[in-house]
Amino acid sequence: SQQTNLYSEHLHVPGLLRYPNSDLAMRRLKRFVQPADLYATLLEWFDVPRPDEIWGRSIPSLLAMDESVLAQELAAAASPNERLLRTPAWLWKQREGESASQLFTKPDDRWEVNEVANRCPKIVDRMELAFDAFRAAAMNNRRSELPQVDEELYDIFR
Secondary structure (H helix, E strand, C coil), X not given: CCCCCCCHHHHCCCCCCCCCCCCCCCCCCCCCCCHHHHHHHHHHHCCCCCCCCCCCCCHHHHHHCCHHHHCCCCEEEEECCEXXXXXXXXXXXXXXXXXXXXXXXXXXXXXXXXXXXXXXXXXXXXXXXXXXXXXXXXXXCCHHHCCXXXXXXXXXXX
16 A cells, blocks of 8 residues: 655645736735635635535635634644644644654744654644544534634744
């Protein structure tokens, strides 16, 4: 079986949307955009009613949101043998069957080469709890049950 390695170079894909003749032209969105956000954007563009189970928000609505709210968001990914949680300040990952986690500071450690889990055990524990809460909400399709992100997880200087 092929092992999947969840690192930024496998998960982070730049996205460019063209908004000609719009006040959104040349705007940069400083948050994690998920595939569900692109789906919600397409639904809005084509004036299709948005189903309740869609977790995403349209990109124009994200551009209109307060940056302080956006900084508190997270992104999760999982494969059969790994799980990963990303906040603006941290990237946490753990392999199936291993008790040790990996932790990287973000955005500074762009290539994830400076592993700091042994120096930040409190952050590792909080990231694992946040991942478990995210997974539970996703499994039950209950976005409203997503936990508020702990300040230390989105601002490394707190």
